[in-house]
Amino acid sequence: MAEYSIWSVLRHGLTGNKGWKPTWRKPDPKPSYDAIIVGGGGHGLATAFYLAKEHKIRNVAVLERGWLGQGNIGRNTTIVRSNYLLDENAQFYEWSLKLWEGLSHALNYNVMFSQRGVLNLANNPAQLDQFAERGNAMRLNGIDAELLMPDAIAKLCPGLDLSQNARFPVVGGLLQPRAGTARHDAVAWGFAHAADRLGVDIIENCEVVGFVKEGERITGVETTRGRIAAPKIGVAVAGMTSEVMRRAGITKLPIESHVLQAFVTEPLKPLINCVVTFGAGHMYVSQSDKGGLVFGGSLDGYNSYAQRGNLPIVHEVATELLACFPNAGKVRLLRSWGGIMDMSMDGSPIIAKGPLPGLYLNSGWCYGGFKATPGSGWCFAHTIAHDEPHALNAAFTLERFHEGRHIDEAGTGATPRLH
Amino acid sequence: MLIPCPVCGPRDHEEFAYGGDATVARPTIAEQSATAWATFVYDRTNPKGAHQEHWHHVHGCRQWMVVSRDTETHAVTGARLIGAWAEPETEPGDD
């Protein structure tokens, strides 16, 4: 019988739910491993899982400075989609979406992946033309996309303000039906659960404070729980990338850390049944299974390592929510928080070997790293196991910036806060 | 965040546009090394802590300035004008 199944839920339910065991062990670090992953966020845990599952590398440790889920994996607005224009991104994110579709089964852990659709609203005709182009590019890449006119949008999302006297009237939209949301904490716990069962040591409260070098080669890490050796060390620390890589002697990277805020309202009866994004500004909203409206918008827009932002963005994002759903005007905001984003110079990620021998880098996730979690772990594990990238992440190099091979989806150039 | 504009006094950061890391130096136009230009455009130290950064008081006096701000606490500790209206930099031993 699988550890988590309808039968185990029934059995534990009938015995007072007293028999559940912690879902991952709390081992002490061993002196050495075949591979170490720095950072126990979604990407680090997924990497360890796929190293163990796909590449049979099981003598692996994930080192997390705090507890699992304290970083961006537990702070995002949970949107999963693959509606990209450029081939490199489209194919990578589509593979990630395919992994999402089987993830709860692969992990034997319910990540509550819900393919409720992502609807991008167009608020002027030029934007609708652009969405038509994007939809066609997606379909050429084998990805589902539908261009919708306001009457179809009204059926799909009844609460939305579609009146033509709105300040920014909706002229149409692009729907990706297979996109949706997932429960973010369960993604961290699920990957931890499944990796642990394959023998991976997940070590919390273990900060990497330095790297052990033999010449140029990285051969281990110094941590708050002692020195640990490994021939292969993958770094997946999201917003902390620059600070952690500095400890390995890499002083400059094409990355800036910025704060992104998110908001949740008090719970409501079902109002929004897909993910909606506002086209005249930058706002995305969905309704959680508990009923809260979960929404966010742009970065605060300045370099930041503080997991909290400022009021102008609160005002701006709330205004945009009301432009779409005026009926949410009296709903109270319950909570807001921030996370530190690893904004890359072209808005696309880095999943690569290097920049030093023995080291592997996973970073540059910008707003989009939650949906990438399984795909990123899968590609990073391949890169670490084979010492070369998979075709899906071959373009996501660190060198591409100096080589002029940017993957700039938004076309905004080397200004990280605009991606 | 309040930014102490040397012209207008303390003003909300919403009145300003952010211009990024002020320690990144633009190569001179004579520079011919592609690496030097790529480093200028793409590579950042991205420190946690003290940061020197450009802000433009677009909804105020429209001056550019270098602001000292801590990226971990958001505490702003100073601002000085740059460009045509900047105070001349005093070299040590000038006076």
Ligand SMILES: Cc1cc2nc3c(=O)[nH]c(=O)nc-3n(C[C@H](O)[C@H](O)[C@H](O)COP(=O)(O)OP(=O)(O)OC[C@H]3O[C@@H](n4cnc5c(N)ncnc54)[C@H](O)[C@@H]3O)c2cc1C
């Ligand atoms: C508010 C917000 C909303 C978002 N919304 C979405 C969304 O809707 N859709 C989407 O696709 N993406 C979204 N994202 C982006 C996504 O959450 C991130 O890109 C992704 O979670 C980053 O990867 P991660 O999970 O590995 O990061 P994290 O969970 O941040 O993991 C990094 C880990 O590294 C650890 N670490 C740091 N330094 C050290 C050290 N020295 N030693 C050991 N461990 C260390 C940290 O403690 C942390 O746990 C959002 C992000 C935020 C902040």
Ligand SMILES: [Zn+2]
């Ligand atoms: Zn001013």
